Amino acid sequence: MSKGKAAGPDRQGLKVRVKTAAKRKLSSTLWLERQLNDPYVAAAKKAGYRSRAAFKLIEMDDRLHLLKPGATVVDLGAAPGGWSQIAAQRVRSRPVDPEPRGRVVGLDLLEVAPVAGAEIIQLDFLDDDAPARLRAMLGRPADVVLSDMAAGATGHRPTDHLKIVALCEAAAAFAVEVLRPGGSFVAKVIQGGTEGDLLAQLRRHFAQVRHIKPPASRSDSAELYLVATGFRP
Numbered sequence: 001m002s003k004g005k006a007a008g009p010d011r012q013g014l015k016v017r018v019k020t021a022a023k024r025k026l027s028s029t030l031w032l033e034r035q036l037n038d039p040y041v042a043a044a045k046k047a048g049y050r051s052r053a054a055f056k057l058i059e060m061d062d063r064l065h066l067l068k069p070g071a072t073v074v075d076l077g078a079a080p081g082g083w084s085q086i087a088a089q090r091v092r093s094r095p096v097d098p099e100p101r102g103r104v105v106g107l108d109l110l111e112v113a114p115v116a117g118a119e120i121i122q123l124d125f126l127d128d129d130a131p132a133r134l135r136a137m138l139g140r141p142a143d144v145v146l147s148d149m150a151a152g153a154t155g156h157r158p159t160d161h162l163k164i165v166a167l168c169e170a171a172a173a174f175a176v177e178v179l180r181p182g183g184s185f186v187a188k189v190i191q192g193g194t195e196g197d198l199l200a201q202l203r204r205h206f207a208q209v210r211h212i213k214p215p216a217s218r219s220d221s222a223e224l225y226l227v228a229t230g231f232r233p
């Protein structure tokens, strides 16, 4: 894996068709077909990234330049590890990286196989003691807090909105506690789900707050990323 900028998806050859099978639901067949024809899935595999989501972080960071060499990064909702891989590469926290060396600390409900240059614990971020445990692991203020956390979809849109807003609010409260002045916060949200209190609170604490939809985020998904930069404690 080199710098992470070169490995864009190849959009040619999107032609795999999956036959319906008696034991497979139509929704599973369509999901499989989409995976097999997705240029980002193929590019992630080729580059050795654990997730196609890695490209969302690459695309956002190529635009925003938040992950600087030597920076300390928190990755919330890290499994299977794609964002941690990109963050570790860019802040230079891997053993092979030259100075200045950064740091990546992450967390997920699921177990994450070791990622070079990242320390990831298995924990529910909504547990009362999760923020304190992460702060203890960090031992210093963070430059960037990332959250790609997403609760399993129930299929009931209002419920899914509430769940993702709750995760985003908890991540924002944590970011305000651990960021150093000038730091940044990036969190997954759902279109229409973050108006009101959360945006107002973030605007009080950050010089700039905006929404970004990176090209790798599927156009038929309501997912967006909230990007808050220039933290003012």
Ligand SMILES: C[S@@+](CC[C@H](N)C(=O)[O-])C[C@H]1O[C@@H](n2cnc3c(N)ncnc32)[C@H](O)[C@@H]1O
Pocket (backbone or CB within 6 Å): 050, 051, 053, 054, 076, 077, 078, 079, 080, 081, 082, 083, 084, 107, 108, 109, 110, 123, 124, 125, 126, 148, 149, 150, 151, 152, 167
């Ligand atoms: C879209 S995935 C993250 C993908 C990751 N950014 C990558 O590139 O590999 C969302 C993750 O959020 C995690 N998650 C959801 N709720 C969580 C919670 N309360 N605490 C910790 N992790 C959570 C899920 O387990 C899931 O692994």
